[in-house]
Every structure is written in C-alpha cells, then in structure tokens.
Amino acid sequence: MNINQIIMLDYYAIIPLFLIGSALHFVYEWSRHSRKVALIAAVNESYWEHIKIAFWPIFLLYLTEYALGGWKITSFIPAKTVSLYAIIIFMVSSVFAYKYFSKKNILFLDIGLFGVTILVAQIIGINLLKDLNPSLLIIWVSVFFLFSILISFISFTLKPPTEPDIFRDPITKKYGIRGHK
Numbered sequence: 001m002n003i004n005q006i007i008m009l010d011y012y013a014i015i016p017l018f019l020i021g022s023a024l025h026f027v028y029e030w031s032r033h034s035r036k037v038a039l040i041a042a043v044n045e046s047y048w049e050h051i052k053i054a055f056w057p058i059f060l061l062y063l064t065e066y067a068l069g070g071w072k073i074t075s076f077i078p079a080k081t082v083s084l085y086a087i088i089i090f091m092v093s094s095v096f097a098y099k100y101f102s103k104k105n106i107l108f109l110d111i112g113l114f115g116v117t118i119l120v121a122q123i124i125g126i127n128l129l130k131d132l133n134p135s136l137l138i139i140w141v142s143v144f145f146l147f148s149i150l151i152s153f154i155s156f157t158l159k160p161p162t163e164p165d166i167f168r169d170p171i172t173k174k175y176g177i178r179g180h181k
Contacts, residue, residue, distance in 0.1 A: 001068045001069035003130070005069075006069070006070060010061075010125060011122070013061055013122070014119055016057075017054075017061065017122075018118050020057040021053045021056075021114065022053075022114070024041045024052075024057070025050075025053055026041075026042075028041040033177075035158075038157055038158075038177055040056040043176065043177050046160075046166060046168055046169045047165075047167075048156060048160065050114065051088050051166075052157065054087045054091060054114060054117050055084060055087050058083070058087065058118065058122070059084060059150075066080075074134055074139065075128060075129050075130075075132035075134055077139055077146065078134045079126075079128035079129040080125050080129075080146075081142040081143075081145050081146045082124060082125070082128055083122070083124045083128070084149060086121045087117055087118075087121045090117050090120050090121070091113065092166060094113050094117070095113060098113070105170070156176075157177070
C-alpha cells in the first residue's frame with residue numbers, strides 16, 4: 001500500500017470502526033466474561049473501557065496498514081501513535097465537557113461523541129501521515145509511546161488504578177473487571 005491507499009482506507013474505515021467499536025461494548029458479556037476478551041472489549045461502563053473500544057479497532061487497522069506497506073512511510077508510526085493518543089484526549093475531554101453542563105450522562109451524546117472521537121482520531125492520523133517528516137529520534141520516541149499505551153490498555157484492564165475516576169464504573173462504583181455488573 002502507498003500513502004494514498006492508506007489515506008483512502010482510513011477514510012472508508014470510519015463507519016466500520018464505529019460499528020466494530022460499538023459491538024465491542026457487548027462482546028465481553030457475550031463471551032461469558034472471558035479474560036482474554038476483556039483485554040479488548042468493555043468490561044464495565046467506565047470512561048476507560050469506552051476509550052478501549054475505540055482504541056482497539058483503530059489500532060488493529062493501523063497494524064494491518066503497517067504490515068501492508070505502512071512500514072515504508074517514515075511518518076506512519078508517529079502519525080498513528082498521535083492518532084491513538086487523540087482518542088483518549090478527545091473522548092475524555094468531550095464527555096467531561098458536556099457532563100459539566102448536563103450533570104449527567106446522555107446516551108445519544110455518548111454514542112455521538114464515540115463516533116466523533118473515531119472521526120477526529122482518523123483525521124489527525126491522516127493529516128500527520130501526509131504532513132509529518134519525522135527524524136529517526138521522533139520515530140523511536142513514537143515507538144516507545146506506542147508500546148506504553150498498549151501495555152497500559154492491557155494492564156489497566158486487569159488492574160486499573162483507583163485514580164482518576166475515568167477507571168471507575170459509574171454504576172457499580174468498582175474498577176476493572178470487578179466493576180462489571
């Protein structure tokens with residue numbers, strides 16, 4: 001794949017990524033609480049678990065693109081790493097912003113913001129892929145941050161920190177797998 005094919009795939013993948021991420025909201029329950037499935041699917045209603053279901057489908061898309069030719073593009077790893085971090089920043093900040101005014105979760109806003117988060121992450125990744133000309137140091141720093149976020153998603157599912165509250169299920173008031181009702 002060349003850069004233009006990757007960009008087209010990123011645009012065309014937005015709706016499938018939304019649908020796959022939405023399905024991941026239920027897969028843990030469907031799997032009868034499999035610990036392996038818990039690593040990629042939402043195990044409770046915390047913000048972290050909703051970030052996870054946006055993160056994993058996009059990460060798997062990027063991994064596929066990398067294997068199919070993204071490795072030839074010097075901007076690929078830095079661009080896609082920033083895009084993955086944008087998921088966390090955008091989702092948490094947008095949900096906290098609307099909840100500041102509404103004082104509660106509103107389902108259609110949560111679903112809409114989930115879709116907008118995927119859109120924003122993809123647009124950031126596409127624009128950086130086109131415009132970034134990273135040095136070797138930036139590429140290696142990006143690899144470090146990429147592995148850091150991967151390790152975080154795995155470890156924080158199994159043993160989440162008790163602060164900040166993005167890891168706490170607002171319904172059960174518990175964390176991680178124990179937060180599943």
